[in-house]
């Protein structure tokens with residue numbers, strides 16, 4: 001298999017993984033599930049590509065962990081904005097997209113907003129039994 005074909009296959013595998021998963025996945029989890037069909041750098045490249053294409057987005061947790069999720073609740077097309085909140089389950093560690101939008105932030109004059117990292121901590125439905 002050529003490198004190109006292998007990378008395309010790996011990319012589809014990553015999309016599939018994120019589609020099936022109910023929670024966002026970290027680079028390590030994705031890399032692990034690919035079972036060394038491609039190296040760590042390739043996995044980062046695939047994820048970067050998906051983000052560029054507006055197919056996925058990054059979720060930065062307060063502890064420094066970065067997770068990836070497919071874009072479903074993001075605005076479509078030109079107005080693609082990952083402006084929704086994320087939920088972090090304190091019990092299972094599962095991170096998922098919420099439908100709630102990030103509240104509008106009022107910034108002082110001359111301040112420029114890049115992005116807002118807001119994570120809601122709590123207990124998810126599967127753990128809350």
Ligand SMILES: [Zn+2]
Pocket residue numbers: 054055056057070071072074075080081082
């Ligand atoms: Zn998005």
Ligand SMILES: [Zn+2]
Pocket residue numbers: 089090091092093094123124125126127128
């Ligand atoms: Zn949970």
Ligand SMILES: [Zn+2]
Pocket residue numbers: 057059069084085086096097098
């Ligand atoms: Zn999300």
